[in-house]
Amino acid sequence: MERLPKIALPGIIAIIVLIIILAKSAVTIGAGQAGVLFKTFSEGVVTDKPPMTEGFHIVAPWNKVIVYETRQQELSEPIRALSSNGLDIKIDTSIWFQPEYENLGKLHQDKGEAYVQRVLIPAIRSASRSVVGRYTPEQLYSSKRDAIQTEIFTETNKLLEGQFIQLNEVLVRDVTLPPTIKDAIERKLSQEQEALEYEFRLQKAEQEAERQRIDAEGKARANQILSASLTDKILQEKGIQATLELSKSPNSKVIVIGSGKDGMPIILGNQ
Structure with missing residues (x-):
């Protein structure tokens, strides 16, 4: 095998070095992520510019890109607290959060990649214990679930003010009593x-x-009115009308007019 020309060897070495540099310089940021640039030989973490967006980027090989998840995330956190009368209460919470996109560089500089453990979890624990301490176990178990959920969200938001973390929702999934x-x-x-x-x-x-x-009162009143209105002449007239109707019947009968009591007719039938 013939030896490579002397001029070819440096070229191969240069190509290999270039490939290594490009490999170290290429950064791909995935969907729902953003990158924070750290300049090793200048100002360090870049905080005065927006974070690096999704896609392919080329950076100097001596610099570093720290990739953060920027979509909404969920943290499940069980918390033990004392009620207003000193009883031990356990609540299971779900926290929906995400880093503030425009302040991602400041978040990395001040809190670092472990910002959830350093900031978010202590804040939610402190707020939850403060809120639970205002209520009795009965209130926590029955009527005040929505109220404590809202209050924990408000209290946690106050603690996260200026921490570059966006709190979207706090959900109280369960309250466990002794x-x-x-x-x-x-x-x-x-x-x-x-x-x-x-x-x-x-x-x-x-x-x-x-x-x-x-x-019953209505019926009694109606009967009184009816009794008061039924005079002898009205009864006689009603009797005569009924007699005339009966006389039209095909059944055999004998009607004696004026032979009854008070001159009412007497009806003699074959029954």
């Missing part, structure tokens, strides 16, 4: 429900009794 307290609350709620149901039945019974009373 078993004895939970059983006592459930018994109380059950008794309250039974009392409400009994009260409802009483109201229905009272309403039905009132309806029957009004109906």
